[in-house]
Amino acid sequence: xxxxxxxxxxxxxxxxxxxxxxxxxxxxxxxxxxxxxxxxxxxxxxxxxxxxxxxxxxxxxxxxxxxxxxxxxxxxxxxxxxxxxxxxxxxxxxxxxxxxxxxxxxxxxxxxxxxxxxxxxxxxxxxxxxxxxxxxxxxxxxxxxxxxxxxxxxxxxxxxxxxxxxxxxxxxxxxxxxxxxxxxxxxxxxxxxxxxxxxxxxxxxxxxxxxxxxxxxxxxxxxxxxxxxxxxxxxxxxxxxxxxxxxxxxxxxxxxxxxxxxxxxxxxxxxxxxxxxxxxxxxxxxxxxxxxxxxxxxxxxxxxxxxxxxxxxxxxxxxxxxxxxxxxxxxxxxxxxxxxxxxxxxxxxxxxxxxxxxxxx
Numbered sequence: 001x002x003x004x005x006x007x008x009x010x011x012x013x014x015x016x017x018x019x020x021x022x023x024x025x026x027x028x029x030x031x032x033x034x035x036x037x038x039x040x041x042x043x044x045x046x047x048x049x050x051x052x053x054x055x056x057x058x059x060x061x062x063x064x065x066x067x068x069x070x071x072x073x074x075x076x077x078x079x080x081x082x083x084x085x086x087x088x089x090x091x092x093x094x095x096x097x098x099x100x101x102x103x104x105x106x107x108x109x110x111x112x113x114x115x116x117x118x119x120x121x122x123x124x125x126x127x128x129x130x131x132x133x134x135x136x137x138x139x140x141x142x143x144x145x146x147x148x149x150x151x152x153x154x155x156x157x158x159x160x161x162x163x164x165x166x167x168x169x170x171x172x173x174x175x176x177x178x179x180x181x182x183x184x185x186x187x188x189x190x191x192x193x194x195x196x197x198x199x200x201x202x203x204x205x206x207x208x209x210x211x212x213x214x215x216x217x218x219x220x221x222x223x224x225x226x227x228x229x230x231x232x233x234x235x236x237x238x239x240x241x242x243x244x245x246x247x248x249x250x251x252x253x254x255x256x257x258x259x260x261x262x263x264x265x266x267x268x269x270x271x272x273x274x275x276x277x278x279x280x281x282x283x284x285x286x287x288x289x290x291x292x293x294x295x296x297x298x299x300x301x302x303x304x305x306x307x308x309x310x311x312x313x314x315x316x317x318x319x320x321x322x323x324x325x326x327x328x329x330x331x332x333x334x335x336x337x338x339x340x341x342x343x344x345x346x347x348x349x350x351x352x353x354x355x356x357x358x359x360x361x
Contacts, residue, residue, distance in 0.1 A: 002070040005345075006117070007337040008055065009075040010109040013038065015051045017058055018334040023342060027062050028334060031055065044104045045097075045112070052113045066121040073341040074110030075333065076130020078102035079354065081152065084133040084160050084198065086340040088351040089115045089125040096354075102132060126351060128340030129157040135197040140291075154189035154201045155303070161336035162302045162328045163193050164343075169326075170297055178297050180288050180323070182281060184305035185331060186254065187211050190284040192291040200291050202284060205242050209280035212254035212305070215245030216280065247273065256308045263310065278311050282318035289322050296323040303331045 004026065009016040013035070018028035031054045033047075041047050059065075076087070077097050087093065089111050097108045111127045118125035133156035143150045159181045160174075167177040175196040183189045187204030188211040202208025202216070210216040218241075227237055240249075248254045250273045251262065262270035285299060299319055305311055306329035316325050343349040 004069050006072045007334045010106040012106050020338040071124050072114040072118045073126045073337045074114030075107045076127035077108030078105050079132040081134030084129045085352045086126050086128045086344045087354050093354040128337050129160045140200040153203045155183040157336050158331040159191050181300045184303035192288040208284050210246040212247045215241050256305050278314040282315045285319050298326045299323050300326045302328040
């Protein structure tokens with residue numbers, strides 16, 4: 001009898017796979033791909049067969065047959081802007097994943113591989129809350145210059161998953177709750193979530209608080225001067241803003257645990273920089289409280305940095321006057337993918353259908 005859900009999450013140099021029975025994790029593995037292997041492929045979608053074959057080999061190793069699977073879920077890719085939720089994989093979605101409608105990314109392979117394996121049996125395939133989730137009101141899109149629109153790009157998968165869990169703890173349905181959820185990871189997204197919708201958030205790649213490796217918002221005049229100073233190429237500036245910014249630029253590490261060690265050893269500069277990151281996170285949470293007009297059930301701190309006692313202790317007193325602060329450290333994408341699938345399987349949600357002839361807004 002079919003009873004398992006297979007979750008597939010392709011990353012830049014690995015493919016995470018997991019087997020769930022209902023909400024219980026049965027088995028998981030990180031299938032690593034060497035640089036030499038991946039360099040053979042011109043496009044990310046060309047890696048399809050390599051990654052799919054490794055997944056099938058892993059299923060054989062753990063004695064899971066295709067007939068044992070009741071559903072397969074892949075990490076959603078860079079699709080067209082779309083409302084959040086669990087989506088059944090359809091041909092229009094596959095077309096957009098293949099061409100990379102909003103760009104090339106390893107996550108585009110999630111839906112493609114999930115669909116292919118599902119076709120080997122009578123199995124439904126899904127994606128859950130991809131990066132492309134866009135539920136902004138139009139007022140949130142205006143940037144201040146007509147040539148640039150604020151875009152909805154953030155940690156939607158973890159934000160929505162954590163929102164469901166916290167709403168349950170508050171004895172509410174997710175669609176009835178009003179939350180501010182701050183995902184604190186390599187990038188930082190702070191989202192006001194009302195009745196299941198992400199009404200706004202900072203683009204974690206280029207706005208909001210600085211993070212372990214991203215600069216966040218910068219004084220635009222000084223940034224323009226730096227860009228045209230002749231010191232950096234376009235490519236170098238891109239890396240400086242995303243990858244070598246934030247804690248990495250100031251302290252030479254993107255690991256909050258290492259920063260904590262520096263602080264514990266008496267490094268006052270490390271303390272200042274870490275607290276400055278917390279200060280900016282708290283300010284962003286305060287700003288997003290205005291979007292919800294102060295009607296907030298809870299503020300949730302999630303992501304890897306929410307494990308940092310020092311950071312949480314700095315942020316919490318700045319924001320707990322707004323609403324109770326709840327900690328949900330970590331951000332297990334595999335669990336979130338399974339939870340989205342289970343909500344459809346048990347009938348709590350109806351799977352959505354993606355169409356590629358319109359941009360969802």
